[in-house]
Amino acid sequence: MPNDSDLADASAQGASRPWPIPRLLGTGTLGALAILVLSFPFLTDTGYLLSTGVFILNYALMATGWNFVGGFTGYISLGHAAYWGLGAYATAIMITRLDMPWYLALVTSAAAVAVIAVPVGIAALRVRGASFVIVTIAFVMILLLVFQSWAGVTGGSSGLMVPRAFDVLRTQHHQIFFYLYAAALALTLLVWWAIDRSRFGMGLKAIREDEDKARALGVPTYASKLVVFVLSAFFTGLAGGLYALWFGDLDPVFQFSILMGAYMVLMALLGGIRELFGPVLGALVVGVSVEYFKSEFGDTQFHLVATGLLLALVVLFMPEGLIPWLRGLFQRFGPRASSIREVSAGELAEQVEREHAVDEPGSRS
Amino acid sequence: MSGGLFLQSLILGVLLGGLYALMAAGLTLYFGVMRVVMIAHAAFLVLAGYLAWFFTTRTGLDPILSLAVTVPAFFVLGVGIRRLLITRLKPATMTMMSVLLTFALALVIEGLLGFTFTGVQRRIRTGYSSANFEIFGAQVAVVKLIAFVLAVVALGSLWFVLKKTSLGQALRATIQHREAAELVGIDTDKVAGYGFGIGLATAAVGGTALALDATIYPSLHWHWIGPMMAIIVVGGLGSIPGAAMAAMALGIIHAFLQVPLGATWAQTVFYVALFGTLMVRPQGFFGGRLAQRF
Incomplete structure (x- = not known):
């Protein structure tokens, strides 16, 4: 089927785009946002706000890390x-048992x-698919059992204290970790960006859309998946x-909670998940809401209901995420989309189905 | 291990395995009709347990009588969940997204249970709660036997429905090959809804059986997710007998390991079985064609 792509010159895309605006x-925008993030510790000296900022950066780093596999x-x-x-536990144990300096313990x-x-x-x-999800849940459950039971090394249910790396005031401590988290992020x-642009990333995205076809096309699927997983x-x-160094107190129930994994997803x-800044935006929204629910409803189980409802709503109505949705809102004002673009397997299936329905009116898929 | 202890472990394992088998049957049904892995199954089990407890504390009647209400209610709920939630997912990402959706459902149920009944541990008290009987030197709690009988009755009725009724025939046809079932005139959409409802109805029975014997609290379902996932992967979600067999085997192994290792470490057997199965036979031991690509 012909569309504007066939009419437009393919080489006009990319480097010599007519519209660099x-x-x-x-x-x-990216620069402005980065400056905003970096100046945040100077805009406030409230310990609570600062620690919330560190928490959100922690969420953003986790979610972006998650997105190597998920995205x-x-x-x-x-x-x-x-x-x-x-x-967290490895850093804590290396510092307390092996007397390593904090930066070495972090990287090791x-x-x-x-x-x-x-x-x-x-x-x-x-x-x-589903079996993979199950296995990942199983792994975190095993670790929870092991870290709770193996009290000699992990401190068990009573927790593990990590000595502070910097001998400074609380507010400065938050500031230091704000920048450490920002650098890691x-x-x-x-x-992520480098992989996204590379040939390797192209193979990975092919796996995402159709693993069997990707394999047939010569993508080393198993090895590629393993590399991004690691x-x-x-x-x-x-x-x-970083969390262990910043927070200083570890508890197996919190460190190995499925809820935390659910937050990342x-x-x-x-x-x-297809966007570089998707997880960061999600972390901002979820982080702020989690803090809000904690302050508003305290220790009740209500945050579980809120998390569950939000997850269900996202899965049902916005599985592509906020960023593509916002882009869709703005794109209708801009120039038409180019022909060479990525289409997900789901979109393709829908497209085929639509054409099918046109071909044979009255038939069901 | 002495003879009495051996027998005791074996009996406990069989009784527990019966419950696992009932759970596995429900999971297989969901998966069969919709290709959905229902993470929330254990949460519904706990919900049914709470309803049974609530029923007994309010009316003073036997918790088993609550089944008369919960089984039809869960059936309707199951039909509704499929109709309103599951069918909205895109077919291309159905299995993966259904895990997330049912996971979200589990969180909501846990949160609402905690909200309504608080996190206090609850236990159903009946006249026979602490009764025991002895066979060949093994002590067996009466409630465990009752739970087992409930599970067996539920499994038996399920077997009867699937094998002897026309609805069961339609269900099996839908599970085996959806398009072919449609070609011979089965309304697979309706049948899949019934399948989902029946699956959830088994959760009502399982949850009530569970609550007879155990202390319940809102986050209990995480404890059951381990056995559930192990059954899915080891059994392979192909057939109900296969999944039930895996469930029974794991239940017995678990009971035997509980004696030398203690409750916490014995729980890891499910995860060990899960990872071991993945290394040896990723599609599971009984699953075959269906389980391979989900």
């Missing part, structure tokens, strides 16, 4: 809290989490390590 606009391959992991918790523990993720990935990535986003665990583990889906 959107791109400039994008870079400008590229479409494998949805509900148990990513496992790597967050492992990173993230690497250790990546190593642990290799056998888990080998087992989990053998299955797809920038690094993570950069890696990368994802690394960055999520990094978030956990919710944040990434809400923002848009």
